Amino acid sequence: MDTSTFARLARQATFHDAGHGYDMFGLHPPTLAAMVSAGAPLYDWYFRVDSQGIEHVPATGAAILVANHGGVLPVDAAMMCLDILRRTDPPRIPRAIADHFVPRLPFISTLFARLGAVSGTRANVRALLEQGELIAIWPEGVTGPAKSFKDRYRIKEWRVGFAELAIRYHVPVVPVAIVGAEESWPLGLKLRGLHVFGSPYLPVPATPLPLPTHYHIRYGEPLHLNGAVHRKSDDPDAIANAATRVQVALERLLDETLRARRGVFR
Amino acid sequence: MRVLVTGATTPLGRTLIDHLASSDDCALVLAVGHEPKLDRPLHAGVIYRPTDLTRGRQVKELICGDAVEHGIDTIIHMAQHRATQDHGRKVHAQNVTATRELLLRCTDHPTIRRFVHRSFAEVYALEHATSDVLDEDAALDFDPAAPQWLRDRIEADLTVCAHFGGPLQIAVLRCAEVLAANSGSQLWDYLSSRVCLRPLGFDPMLNVLSLEDAVAAIAAAARSTHTGVFNIPGADTLPLSRAIAETVRLDIPVPGPLLAPLYGLRRWTAGFEFRYDLNLRRFHFGGVIDGARARHLLGYAPCHPVQWPRSWWRLLLERLTDLRSEGT
Numbered sequence: 312m313d314t315s316t317f318a319r320l321a322r323q324a325t326f327h328d329a330g331h332g333y334d335m336f337g338l339h340p341p342t343l344a345a346m347v348s349a350g351a352p353l354y355d356w357y358f359r360v361d362s363q364g365i366e367h368v369p370a371t372g373a374a375i376l377v378a379n380h381g382g383v384l385p386v387d388a389a390m391m392c393l394d395i396l397r398r399t400d401p402p403r404i405p406r407a408i409a410d411h412f413v414p415r416l417p418f419i420s421t422l423f424a425r426l427g428a429v430s431g432t433r434a435n436v437r438a439l440l441e442q443g444e445l446i447a448i449w450p451e452g453v454t455g456p457a458k459s460f461k462d463r464y465r466i467k468e469w470r471v472g473f474a475e476l477a478i479r480y481h482v483p484v485v486p487v488a489i490v491g492a493e494e495s496w497p498l499g500l501k502l503r504g505l506h507v508f509g510s511p512y513l514p515v516p517a518t519p520l521p522l523p524t525h526y527h528i529r530y531g532e533p534l535h536l537n538g539a540v541h542r543k544s545d546d547p548d549a550i551a552n553a554a555t556r557v558q559v560a561l562e563r564l565l566d567e568t569l570r571a572r573r574g575v576f577r
Numbered sequence: 578m579r580v581l582v583t584g585a586t587t588p589l590g591r592t593l594i595d596h597l598a599s600s601d602d603c604a605l606v607l608a609v610g611h612e613p614k615l616d617r618p619l620h621a622g623v624i625y626r627p628t629d630l631t632r633g634r635q636v637k638e639l640i641c642g643d644a645v646e647h648g649i650d651t652i653i654h655m656a657q658h659r660a661t662q663d664h665g666r667k668v669h670a671q672n673v674t675a676t677r678e679l680l681l682r683c684t685d686h687p688t689i690r691r692f693v694h695r696s697f698a699e700v701y702a703l704e705h706a707t708s709d710v711l712d713e714d715a716a717l718d719f720d721p722a723a724p725q726w727l728r729d730r731i732e733a734d735l736t737v738c739a740h741f742g743g744p745l746q747i748a749v750l751r752c753a754e755v756l757a758a759n760s761g762s763q764l765w766d767y768l769s770s771r772v773c774l775r776p777l778g779f780d781p782m783l784n785v786l787s788l789e790d791a792v793a794a795i796a797a798a799a800r801s802t803h804t805g806v807f808n809i810p811g812a813d814t815l816p817l818s819r820a821i822a823e824t825v826r827l828d829i830p831v832p833g834p835l836l837a838p839l840y841g842l843r844r845w846t847a848g849f850e851f852r853y854d855l856n857l858r859r860f861h862f863g864g865v866i867d868g869a870r871a872r873h874l875l876g877y878a879p880c881h882p883v884q885w886p887r888s889w890w891r892l893l894l895e896r897l898t899d900l901r902s903e904g905t
Contacts, residue, residue: 329814329815329865330812330813330814330815330882331813331814331815331819331823332819333782333814333815333816333819334814335709335710335782335784335814335865336709336710336782336865337709337780337781337782337816337863411705412705413705414705414861414862415705415861416778417776417777417778417779418778420778420779421778421779421780424782429709430705430709432709432710434709434710434711434712434714434715434867435709435710437710437712438710438867438869441869509705
């Protein structure tokens with residue numbers, strides 16, 4: 312698929328125009344199309360993304376994608392969003408939930424908003440789910456990119472907010488394993504004293520550029536958390552159990568994908 | 578419906594009075610303003626009553642005298658001091674004390690049953706962690722360093738909210754900024770300059786309300802029996818850069834720390850109303866109010882976009898496009 316086709320997909324994707332070509336969060340399909348075209352060589356030639364199980368991503372309606380997270384910068388998130396946009400029919404724009412410090416970053420905050428990223432506030436997520444959007448969440452948060460190389464693909468901290476959302480709004484959760492990202496651009500050093508624009512630390516990568524590892528993205532079967540717990544979304548135990556169920560499913564998917572690959576660069 | 582409207586001489590007040598006077602279900606409009614008389618002829622069914630709402634005696638005469646005499650059942654309170662640079666006790670009295678006095682007089686009133694307070698979306702705190710969509714539960718801005726213009730609006734809003742659950746049906750409408758001349762709009766004043774400076778690296782989303790939609794929301798709230806806080810968004814949601822482009826202004830991104838002194842200088846020399854300190858967070862983090870509650874309970878949905886000014890070449894281009902489509 313050539314880059315112009317990518318761009319056309321981005322323009323055709325479902326989009327709630329708030330009146331001036333932008334949605335209420337700042338998503339702008341022409342900017343997305345331009346970035347999709349620019350990112351296509353990375354997807355096709357540099358990381359050689361191999362994707363399986365896209366049929367598990369609902370074609371319509373709200374859903375939550377839950378993935379593992381690693382690498383100095385969110386290249387894994389970008390590749391996953393590109394993959395979904397490219398492989399869903401009709402094309403869907405995943406709405407990545409960014410960390411709270413992102414809106415403070417000049418240029419980055421605007422670019423992320425134009426590409427569909429949203430701050431993870433309660434009102435934002437509710438509005439997105441009510442609009443039937445596809446939300447992408449990385450429950451490891453900043454601890455994901457902060458992992459050391461030896462802890463790659465090991466989920467350490469696991470936030471549970473996504474489970475509460477899934478139960479409250481009756482939406483399926485699709486676990487997504489991203490393999491290749493956590494070896495691609497490992498963290499070398501964390502400068503904890505430097506909180507640039509409110510970031511928790513300043514990351515120093517071990518390599519100047521991301522390594523051309525082979526990305527494997529696997530989508531697991533959707534999990535319907537309501538059916539499993541039969542309890543209210545404000546019950547902490549029910550939420551914790553539901554979140555653990557997703558974590559176990561994701562870890563299993565990660566293990567299968569890691570076992571199946573032939574090598575980091577192959 | 579027999580309605581008392583404060584702030585009747587403002588552009589929003591005049592448009593609302595025209596709307597109510599021409600509607601079938603409104604028998605009488607008692608228009609209240611500070612000016613001795615209205616600058617135009619009154620519609621049938623409209624009575625103008627000059628009142629200084631900062632004077633308790635005049636408020637008492639209005640509510641316990643004229644309102645009872647005319648059988649007023651609904652009050653729409655929109656009188657707020659518009660100029661941002663004014664401050665002091667007199668301004669506070671108009672913004673807050675008058676609101677409190679009106680409410681106290683309306684409680685247990687023989688005819689008044691409903692109180693609609695026009696509040697402002699600016700009462701919400703805009704921070705990096707709470708940007709984008711703001712629902713009615715969003716945090717309010719209690720920054721003690723905020724200008725009086727803002728602090729007064731928050732105090733008036735909360736003064737009205739404190740009366741929820743009493744005998745009076747109360748609706749507080751937190752309206753998006755009404756983008757119109759002489760309506761106290763900061764964005765209007767900002768966009769009136771040929772050159773618009775904005776923070777480098779930030780292009781937040783804004784939501785603006787047209788006069789027509791503001792009137793429709795207030796009228797819907799007056800007719801409804803639902804109480805509580807309602808966000809009233811407008812039909813235009815767009816980035817700041819796009820708003821500047823729509824008004825055909827020159828958009829110059831400037832490093833944020835330079836903007837406050839530059840706009841301070843502009844206000845000091847040219848006397849503009851725009852205050853950068855009042856808009857600093859909005860120009861970085863944006864904030865679009867969520868009108869779901871007003872849509873569900875009041876039946877209000879914005880449908881009148883703002884009439885953005887068009888440059889001559891754009892008008893010509895649109896005209897040529899129209900002619901071409903007519904020809905084909």
